[in-house]
Amino acid sequence: MALQKQLPDSALLRQTFSLFPSGVACIGAVVDGVQEAIVASSFTVGVSLEPPLVSFAVQNSSTTWPVIRRAPFVGVSIMGSSHSDTCRQIASRDKARRFDGIDAHISSTGALFVPDSPVWLECSIYSEVPAGDHHVVLLEVTALGFNPELNPLVFHRSSFSRVHGDD
Numbered sequence: 001m002a003l004q005k006q007l008p009d010s011a012l013l014r015q016t017f018s019l020f021p022s023g024v025a026c027i028g029a030v031v032d033g034v035q036e037a038i039v040a041s042s043f044t045v046g047v048s049l050e051p052p053l054v055s056f057a058v059q060n061s062s063t064t065w066p067v068i069r070r071a072p073f074v075g076v077s078i079m080g081s082s083h084s085d086t087c088r089q090i091a092s093r094d095k096a097r098r099f100d101g102i103d104a105h106i107s108s109t110g111a112l113f114v115p116d117s118p119v120w121l122e123c124s125i126y127s128e129v130p131a132g133d134h135h136v137v138l139l140e141v142t143a144l145g146f147n148p149e150l151n152p153l154v155f156h157r158s159s160f161s162r163v164h165g166d167d
């Protein structure tokens with residue numbers, strides 16, 4: 001392998017970054033009575049243990065995040081191995097149908113969670129840091145739930161796969 005030193009274009013960067021496998025999270029809340037969410041493969045845990053912080057990067061062009069961020073609490077669902085279609089649906093442009101057929105769990109605080117996820121984190125926004133064409137959003141975990149028997153969804157090479165093959 002040889003290092004390419006010329007400034008990479010965004011297509012080459014996307015291709016390069018896509019070789020890094022990640023989990024996928026759904027970040028959502030009910031705002032003004034409407035279920036709002038975005039799907040993020042930039043989500044990461046373990047930013048900080050004290051206080052407990054997780055993060056994701058949101059495109060500055062997002063029209064949904066400015067709505068979600070008005071909520072006092074947001075729900076983070078780590079998407080499970082059965083959630084590839086659910087991810088595509090929640091990430092679709094057709095906002096009115098993003099939750100068709102999805103029986104989302106709404107906490108008493110208005111945080112939105114996807115059923116059958118291995119992890120749920122209820123969070124408040126800790127800070128938002130400008131980062132180029134994205135903002136890095138730091139979320140402070142205020143409550144959690146998990147089911148270790150459910151496997152996570154993996155995003156790799158721009159498509160969905162699974163940690164344990166076809167489970």
Ligand SMILES: Cc1cc2nc3c(=O)[nH]c(=O)nc-3n(C[C@H](O)[C@H](O)[C@H](O)COP(=O)(O)O)c2cc1C
Nearest residue numbers: 038039040041042057058059062063064065091155
């Ligand atoms: C697998 C996958 C991963 C994504 N990861 C991110 C992400 O990390 N950050 C982001 O801003 N959007 C991400 N998106 C796009 C958003 O989920 C969503 O489609 C976009 O925010 C929709 O635009 P809107 O915010 O204007 O409604 C991802 C979409 C998919 C399908």
